[in-house]
Amino acid sequence: MNNKFGEYIIKLMTTVIDDTNEKFVKDLAINELNKLKTDIEEFIRKHKSDDSEQREKTEKQLLQEEK
Numbered sequence: 001m002n003n004k005f006g007e008y009i010i011k012l013m014t015t016v017i018d019d020t021n022e023k024f025v026k027d028l029a030i031n032e033l034n035k036l037k038t039d040i041e042e043f044i045r046k047h048k049s050d051d052s053e054q055r056e057k058t059e060k061q062l063l064q065e066e067k
Contacts, residue, residue, distance in 0.1 A: 009036065 005013070015021055015029040 009033070012036075 012029045012033050016026050016033070018026075021029075
């Protein structure tokens with residue numbers, strides 16, 4: 001697990017599973033992890049390649065070749 005996640009995320013995860021921490025502290029860590037998850041999902045959606053334009057061009061070209 002240490003190789004996959006950054007140090008900050010590992011600390012948050014450790015905070016959540018550590019039984020010596022108060023519920024309030026665990027909730028803060030969970031909220032921060034959820035925020036990071038949302039930010040990462042937004043980043044992926046924003047930078048994911050959208051090939052719909054290329055697909056339309058290819059379909060038009062194929063239709064013209066059929067004629």
